[in-house]
Amino acid sequence: MTVKKTVVDCTRGISREERAIARRNKRESLISSGSDVRRKKKRRVRRFQKQTEKMVKLLKETLAAEAAEAAEEARLFNLEHPHQVVSSTPFQEKEFGDKPLQTIRASKDITPDLSAIVVSLALFDGSRMLFACSGLAIPSGTTKLELRRFVTSRRLVEEFNKNRNIDDKLRIDVCLPDNTHMDGFLGLYDKDIAIVTSCDFTYCAPTKDVCPVNLDLHAPLPSDGKIIAAARAFGSGRLMVTSGLLTGNGIARWEQITEAALGGPLVDQDAKFLGVNIRVEGPSSWFLPLMALCKRLENFQLLSSRTTDFRGYSLPPFVSSIIPSGFWFRIKQLDSLGYPRPPPLVLEFNGELLETFEEKFGQLLAWKGYPYSVSNPRSREYVWPLLPRDVVTNISRSVVKLASFNGSVRSFACTGLLIKWPGTEGTRTVILTSASLVRSRDDHFKIDNNLTIDVFLPPKQHAKGTLVFYHLNANLAIVSLDKGIRGIRPFDICHKGDLSKPVVAIARKIEAGFLMASKGEVVEYNPRDSYFEKLMLSTCKINKAGIGGPLINFDGAFVGMNHYDGSEVTPFMPRREIVQILKGEVNWRRQSGLSMDVLHGVGCGSRIHRRKWPLPEPYWYHGLLTMDKYDLHPHIGRQLQ
Structure with missing residues (x-):
C-alpha cells in the first residue's frame, strides 16, 4: 500500500516583496484619490472666487451708478436752483386780534362757525418752522380715502419753493380746530391760491371739528363795507378775528392783521362768507371773492370733476402742481422718460x-x-428651458433693445430683431422693429425726423441707429447700425416658420436688457375688426416692451413681429407680409437707384385709408384716490349765517 505524503506550504502566504508592492500600490492609490479630491476642491474654490469677483464687480458698478445718480441729482438741482439760499433766521409767528369777538361789531356769536372752517398751516424743514398761515376747509370730493382739503394763499407755495434744498425734506403741518395735528400735502396752485390736502388713514368718519365752508351760499359785499377776517395761530391753536373795511378792487383795510391771516376767510357782520385773503401788506389785504374762488376751484377740477381714474390726466389751464417733497428727482426722471407727471397725492400715497x-x-x-x-x-x-440651446443662443445675439430720444427726453422704447434684409442676399444686417419707435408724438401719421435712436445689446454694447425705411400703415421700420456690434447672429426671416406649432413672443426688458418670453398659440382673427387687415393673433401675453419683438416657434423659426394694443391677445405682422414689404422696398430702390443707406418711407396715404395703431398711453393709478362720478357730493358745508 502506497502512503500519500502531505504537502506543506512553507512560504507563509505572499512573499515579502509582494506585500511591499501591495502596500506601495495602496499608498499610491490613496495619494491619487486624495489628489483628485484636492483638485475638485480647488476647482470649487476657483468657481466660488470667480462668482464672488463677479458679484463684487457688479456691486461696485451699482454703487458707482448710485453715486453718479446722486451727483447728477445734485447737478440738476443746482442748475434749477442756482441761487438757493436758505435763511437761518427762525420764523416768528405773529398773532393778532386780541379783542373779544363782541367788540368787533358782529351781529351774533359766530365763533363756532368760524372755528369749524379755519385751520393753521405751517411749513417745516425737519423741526424748524419756516412759515405759517391759515387755511379754509372746502369740500373734499369723493374718494375711498377720507381726505380733507384746504384752500390757502399761494404765498405758501412761494415759501415752499424758496426754502427747498437738496435734502428735500420740507413738510406741511395742519393744526385743526381742536388743536390736533395732521400731515398736509401741498398740491395744485395758481397765481392766487393753493390747495393743501390731509388724509385720515384710520378710515374713520371725519371729525366734526372741521367742516367745509358752504360754497353755494353767495352773499353780496356789504354796502357799508364792514367785514371781519379770521385766522388760526399755529403755536397756540387760537382762533384770531379782526374787523376792517372794504376799500374797493378786492382790497380791505384792517384794525390789526398779520400774514397769519393769509388763507383765512372774510365774512360780513351777519357771518356770511365773502372770500379768502390771498395777500397781506401792512394793514391792508387783497382777497379773492367767493364767486371767483368757486370758479378757480371748478377750474382745479375739485368741485365738479367727473373723472373716474387718471387716464389722460393733465393739469387744467393756468394751474400748476408742486413737486412733492422728497420726489424732486423722481419727477425729473419721469420728465426725461417722457412720462406724464402724477396728479396730486398719487406719488405721496404710493x-x-x-x-x-x-x-x-x-x-x-x-x-x-x-x-x-x-x-x-x-x-x-x-419657456426658456423648453427651447433648444442653440435657439436661445441665437435669440440672445439677435434681439436688441431700442429707444428713441428727442434731445434728452425719451420718446419711445421697444424691442428690435437683427435680420438679414430680404432681397440683399444676406449682405446687409439691419434691425426690424415697429414704426411706433419713430412716430411723431403730435401726429400719429408722421415720423419725427429729430429723433435719435439708441441700440443696446447686453451686457454692454451700445450703438447709434439710423432710420432707413418705414411703412406707417404696416407699422414697421428698418434701422441700420452706425457701427458694428460684436457676436451677433442676425435672423434669416425668409425661412418659413410653422404657424400650427406653439409660438413664443420675445422681448428685451427696457431697464436691464434681460430677455423676456411668453408662449402661446396662433389663433383665428376677424380682419373686419382689424386696424390692419393682414394682422394675425397669438395668445402670448406681452406688454409695451414687446412691441417690435419677434414671434418664433420652438424650432427658432421667425413667425412674425409683435404689436401691443392692451387687449388679452397679441396682434402680430406675419412673416410673409414683412418679407413681401421689405423685398418690394429693395426692388424699388434698385430700380430708382436709391442707396440702401438713404431714408425712404411709405406714409399712410389718403385720409380714407389711414389706420391708427392703438397703443395704450401711460397713466397713473391709485385705487383709493379714484372718484365715483355717480356719487359726487354736493358742495353743502358749514353755513355761515
Missing part, C-alpha cells in the same frame, strides 16, 4: 404708473455671466 415701457412679462432670462438669478413674481411662464 400710486402706480401703468402701461410703461419698463413693465415686464413672461419668464426672464439674464445674459451669460450675470451673477444673480432673475425672476418675475407676477408670471408663471416656463
Whole structure:
C-alpha cells in the first residue's frame, strides 16, 4: 500500500516583496484619490472666487451708478436752483386780534362757525418752522380715502419753493380746530391760491371739528363795507378775528392783521362768507371773492370733476402742481422718460404708473455671466428651458433693445430683431422693429425726423441707429447700425416658420436688457375688426416692451413681429407680409437707384385709408384716490349765517 505524503506550504502566504508592492500600490492609490479630491476642491474654490469677483464687480458698478445718480441729482438741482439760499433766521409767528369777538361789531356769536372752517398751516424743514398761515376747509370730493382739503394763499407755495434744498425734506403741518395735528400735502396752485390736502388713514368718519365752508351760499359785499377776517395761530391753536373795511378792487383795510391771516376767510357782520385773503401788506389785504374762488376751484377740477381714474390726466389751464417733497428727482426722471407727471397725492400715497415701457412679462432670462438669478413674481411662464440651446443662443445675439430720444427726453422704447434684409442676399444686417419707435408724438401719421435712436445689446454694447425705411400703415421700420456690434447672429426671416406649432413672443426688458418670453398659440382673427387687415393673433401675453419683438416657434423659426394694443391677445405682422414689404422696398430702390443707406418711407396715404395703431398711453393709478362720478357730493358745508 502506497502512503500519500502531505504537502506543506512553507512560504507563509505572499512573499515579502509582494506585500511591499501591495502596500506601495495602496499608498499610491490613496495619494491619487486624495489628489483628485484636492483638485475638485480647488476647482470649487476657483468657481466660488470667480462668482464672488463677479458679484463684487457688479456691486461696485451699482454703487458707482448710485453715486453718479446722486451727483447728477445734485447737478440738476443746482442748475434749477442756482441761487438757493436758505435763511437761518427762525420764523416768528405773529398773532393778532386780541379783542373779544363782541367788540368787533358782529351781529351774533359766530365763533363756532368760524372755528369749524379755519385751520393753521405751517411749513417745516425737519423741526424748524419756516412759515405759517391759515387755511379754509372746502369740500373734499369723493374718494375711498377720507381726505380733507384746504384752500390757502399761494404765498405758501412761494415759501415752499424758496426754502427747498437738496435734502428735500420740507413738510406741511395742519393744526385743526381742536388743536390736533395732521400731515398736509401741498398740491395744485395758481397765481392766487393753493390747495393743501390731509388724509385720515384710520378710515374713520371725519371729525366734526372741521367742516367745509358752504360754497353755494353767495352773499353780496356789504354796502357799508364792514367785514371781519379770521385766522388760526399755529403755536397756540387760537382762533384770531379782526374787523376792517372794504376799500374797493378786492382790497380791505384792517384794525390789526398779520400774514397769519393769509388763507383765512372774510365774512360780513351777519357771518356770511365773502372770500379768502390771498395777500397781506401792512394793514391792508387783497382777497379773492367767493364767486371767483368757486370758479378757480371748478377750474382745479375739485368741485365738479367727473373723472373716474387718471387716464389722460393733465393739469387744467393756468394751474400748476408742486413737486412733492422728497420726489424732486423722481419727477425729473419721469420728465426725461417722457412720462406724464402724477396728479396730486398719487406719488405721496404710493400710486402706480401703468402701461410703461419698463413693465415686464413672461419668464426672464439674464445674459451669460450675470451673477444673480432673475425672476418675475407676477408670471408663471416656463419657456426658456423648453427651447433648444442653440435657439436661445441665437435669440440672445439677435434681439436688441431700442429707444428713441428727442434731445434728452425719451420718446419711445421697444424691442428690435437683427435680420438679414430680404432681397440683399444676406449682405446687409439691419434691425426690424415697429414704426411706433419713430412716430411723431403730435401726429400719429408722421415720423419725427429729430429723433435719435439708441441700440443696446447686453451686457454692454451700445450703438447709434439710423432710420432707413418705414411703412406707417404696416407699422414697421428698418434701422441700420452706425457701427458694428460684436457676436451677433442676425435672423434669416425668409425661412418659413410653422404657424400650427406653439409660438413664443420675445422681448428685451427696457431697464436691464434681460430677455423676456411668453408662449402661446396662433389663433383665428376677424380682419373686419382689424386696424390692419393682414394682422394675425397669438395668445402670448406681452406688454409695451414687446412691441417690435419677434414671434418664433420652438424650432427658432421667425413667425412674425409683435404689436401691443392692451387687449388679452397679441396682434402680430406675419412673416410673409414683412418679407413681401421689405423685398418690394429693395426692388424699388434698385430700380430708382436709391442707396440702401438713404431714408425712404411709405406714409399712410389718403385720409380714407389711414389706420391708427392703438397703443395704450401711460397713466397713473391709485385705487383709493379714484372718484365715483355717480356719487359726487354736493358742495353743502358749514353755513355761515
